[in-house]
């Protein structure tokens with residue numbers, strides 16, 4: 001496996017009893033790269049994420065995180081890896097992943113206090129992180145139940161960032177958000193990626209990952225049927241299932257059509273010697 005990849009999954013198989021949930025899945029994420037995994041419900045997206053963070057045991061294949069092979073890790077080694085916080089998994093449902101009785105500040109600082117940091121240092125870091133996810137500092141004293149869905153989601157991301165992870169796995173990060181929050185969240189994920197955090201986006205919706213992902217892998221019935229640069233997947237999907245996904249994302253289709261029109265016009269202008277804009 002190439003050492004410069006932050007996350008490397010190769011030929012991964014996962015079984016749940018008789019259900020063969022993942023079949024020969026290979027995927028890699030480089031430093032500061034955003035990779036999207038898209039697929040319909042039941043295609044195996046969450047199973048892949050859960051296998052990467054050690055919550056599901058693969059029946060075959062290999063996983064390496066930041067150059068360290070984790071495939072045969074025992075519980076103690078997983079605990080140590082989680083303590084170091086190199087990989088963080090942000091679950092789909094923020095309400096379920098935040099303790100309802102802890103304030104935003106307590107939720108964010110908890111992992112730091114466990115690591116033995118002082119309360120003062122942890123509180124400073126909480127303020128820094130809420131600013132980073134574009135939340136008002138006044139929300140630090142609120143409980144999760146007193147926040148909007150978009151705010152809660154940013155709190156879960158702030159909490160995941162507290163350990164400076166090299167890779168962040170985001171399970172359906174924008175599907176529960178309204179349009180304005182969705183745009184804001186996607187912009188924020190771009191900032192994170194640009195600052196060097198590797199991102200693995202998991203979603204059923206091609207439209208919500210296409211704008212952020214550098215590469216996209218399409219998961220269908222437990223197998224990756226297509227994998228490539230996001231632009232190629234959207235503009236020239238090869239697999240029939242990917243074509244169906246692109247076809248059912250109207251904004252993507254019209255953006256691709258508009259781009260094709262612009263390119264055709266540019267070519268025409270060049271042939272007739274006009275201004276090539």
Ligand SMILES: Nc1ncnc2c1ncn2[C@@H]1O[C@H](COP(=O)(O)OP(=O)(O)OP(=O)(O)O)[C@@H](O)[C@H]1O
Pocket residue numbers: 016019021039040041042043044045046047048204
């Ligand atoms: N704990 C489990 N025990 C048995 N089968 C499971 C378990 N978890 C998932 N499965 C099965 O494995 C397959 C993949 O499920 P998975 O949850 O990974 O899909 P998904 O793409 O994340 O779906 P969704 O988008 O609905 O969350 C499905 O057939 C599912 O029924």
